[in-house]
Amino acid sequence: MRLLIIEDDRKVASFIKQGLEEERYIVETAADGITGLEMAMNNPFDAILLDIMLPGRDGFSILKELRDAGVQTPVIMVTARGAAEDKIAGLDLGADDYLAKPFNFDELAARLRAIMRRSSTEKSTKLRCADLVLDTVSHLAYRFGREIELTTKEYALLEYLMRHKNRILSRATITQHVWKHNFDPESNIIDVYIKRLRAKIESENSRKLIQSIRGVGYRIREPQQNEDEIKR
Numbered sequence: 001m002r003l004l005i006i007e008d009d010r011k012v013a014s015f016i017k018q019g020l021e022e023e024r025y026i027v028e029t030a031a032d033g034i035t036g037l038e039m040a041m042n043n044p045f046d047a048i049l050l051d052i053m054l055p056g057r058d059g060f061s062i063l064k065e066l067r068d069a070g071v072q073t074p075v076i077m078v079t080a081r082g083a084a085e086d087k088i089a090g091l092d093l094g095a096d097d098y099l100a101k102p103f104n105f106d107e108l109a110a111r112l113r114a115i116m117r118r119s120s121t122e123k124s125t126k127l128r129c130a131d132l133v134l135d136t137v138s139h140l141a142y143r144f145g146r147e148i149e150l151t152t153k154e155y156a157l158l159e160y161l162m163r164h165k166n167r168i169l170s171r172a173t174i175t176q177h178v179w180k181h182n183f184d185p186e187s188n189i190i191d192v193y194i195k196r197l198r199a200k201i202e203s204e205n206s207r208k209l210i211q212s213i214r215g216v217g218y219r220i221r222e223p224q225q226n227e228d229e230i231k232r
Helices: 010-022 033-042 059-068 084-093 105-122 152-163 171-179 189-201
Strands: 002-006 026-030 047-050 075-079 097-100 126-129 132-135 140-143 146-148 210-213 217-220
Touching: 002 010, 002 033, 010 026, 010 105, 026 033, 033 059, 047 059, 047 105, 059 075, 059 084, 075 084, 075 105, 084 097, 097 105, 126 152, 132 152, 152 171, 152 189, 152 217, 171 189, 171 217, 189 210, 189 217
Parallel strands: 002 026, 002 047, 047 075, 075 097
Antiparallel strands: 126 132, 132 140, 140 146, 210 217
């Protein structure tokens, strides 16, 4: 799942980002309100962690503009302003939760999971491709009822492929969304991670799910019942 942290304190932002990436979230950050609002308006995020006191635009005005524009991405206000009137103002503007600094990271992670569960009432928290299941709340993968252990990047790559099931994804697109940097045509990092994923989710006797598209990239594909095994 993809998260946005809008926080001007770089140490706090780095602390939260590192912790959430260890929980296998894909995390992006913005250090001011103007950049944060632009990112939140123009990119799909599963949740936003929003400070109130920000340069450029304050968190309350960001939240109001998002809700006025119809953006319903779950928002947790994470701020040093813990007075009751601030909490009421944030919740009335459309925040889904409010957490005062300083806070315990485990509590933040638990509140985030709770929001994800609530927001999933209209969409499944489980991504499926044939008999492969990826739980986007617990961050666990299963095939044939067996739990598959994934590293943080393996999980992020598999989630991105499964959210775009049956679509061909270029190496440049995958690099931008999973590794968050520009594509280096000389790098084989994606091929290495694809090989690792295949080793974990595919066996000699199972249907092959990850397909290589020569000269382009990869896709994870739902096999048809009557088709021959896809050549890799």
